[in-house]
Amino acid sequence: AAGLIILAIFYPSGDLAPEWLLLSFGAALAVFVLFNWLPRRMDRGRPERPHSTRVRKALGGLPYVIAGCISWYGFMQSGLHPALGLLPVVPAIPHADRAFGIFAEAEEHLHDLLNVLEHALKHPVEIVLFFFGLLNAGVEFSSMGDATWLVLAGLIIGKPVGILFFGWLAAKPLKLGIPEGMRIIDLVVIGFVAAIGFTVSLFVASVAFDAGPVQDAAKMGALFSFAAAILSIVAGKVLRVQKMDG
Known part of the structure; x- marks a missing residue:
């Protein structure tokens, strides 16, 4: 993440237009308030959490996918590298009070949305990264310096x-x-x-x-x-x- 931040700051993808970041952070704030904070607020004092459960079952991760697309577009228009586009949205996703790490066996018993998305995307992302590396590594062995x-x-x-x-x-x-x-x-x-x-x-x-x-x-x-x-x-x-x- 630190490398991507350095990349965004020192190697922008175009002319900087930071006002577009308002769109990215606005999307993250909106999805957090409407689909994370508000249902939990309405469920205060109710252990069964009916509103949060209803939102989760009806919409799943769709609101966060849409917010991620909007945030990505905002970063692209701002001139910062769109690889950072999801950073404002990730903290807005509902998560468990404690995380054990993606490779921990205890993670299998956590069913918060962030944990579910993390495990669902793990293997597809690995495949994408493999082909990304394969396509971008096209250099001759004599290209050393x-x-x-x-x-x-x-x-x-x-x-x-x-x-x-x-x-x-x-x-x-x-x-x-x-x-x-x-x-x-x-x-x-x-x-x-x-x-x-x-x-x-x-x-x-x-x-x-x-x-x-x-x-x-x-x-x-x-x-x-x-x-x-x-x-x-x-x-x-x-x-x-x-x-x-x-």
């Missing part, structure tokens, strides 16, 4: 170091803790897994650089980051990372 090694170093070195440092910062000085059974050093493995830059890195490279040798070299760096998969396995073995049951 300084940008290749800079992008590769940013992913292979920057991701593990950054995730380890900020994970430690959150867990220790800020006392936010980490998941039970996990060690701080395990963040190194997570960092290597996150270093695989097959999608966002290719996307940023295609937008940040004009078509030509520099863009091709940057894309090669993103493709070479697949080596992080091997590094993550090696790091997991060396650091003795084990899968926790339950």
Whole structure:
């Protein structure tokens, strides 16, 4: 998300017209008030939540899909990259009081709308991202240069170091803790897994650089980051990372 925000700020898709963002945030606010806050307000003191249930059964995620389309259009017209178009809408979607993480088994027992949409879109998004990477990675192996090694170093070195440092910062000085059974050093493995830059890195490279040798070299760096998969396995073995049951 941070990368997309940087992309939107420093690499706008056109002339900036920030007044169009009012449309995006207005759509998000409207869908939140009408289909999230208002039904819950009407259900105050009623554990069965009849109004919220009726809205959920009758409309499902349709209001949020429509709001997302409106928000996307607003971002596109504003000159900011429309990849950010859904950001104002996501917080407006009804969600459970607690989230366990998309890969946690406990998530299967949560049926809030945000959780349902998240799991319903998980596999389609993975397929779309795969083909996006496949189509945008069309460069020759000879297209290497300084940008290749800079992008590769940013992913292979920057991701593990950054995730380890900020994970430690959150867990220790800020006392936010980490998941039970996990060690701080395990963040190194997570960092290597996150270093695989097959999608966002290719996307940023295609937008940040004009078509030509520099863009091709940057894309090669993103493709070479697949080596992080091997590094993550090696790091997991060396650091003795084990899968926790339950």
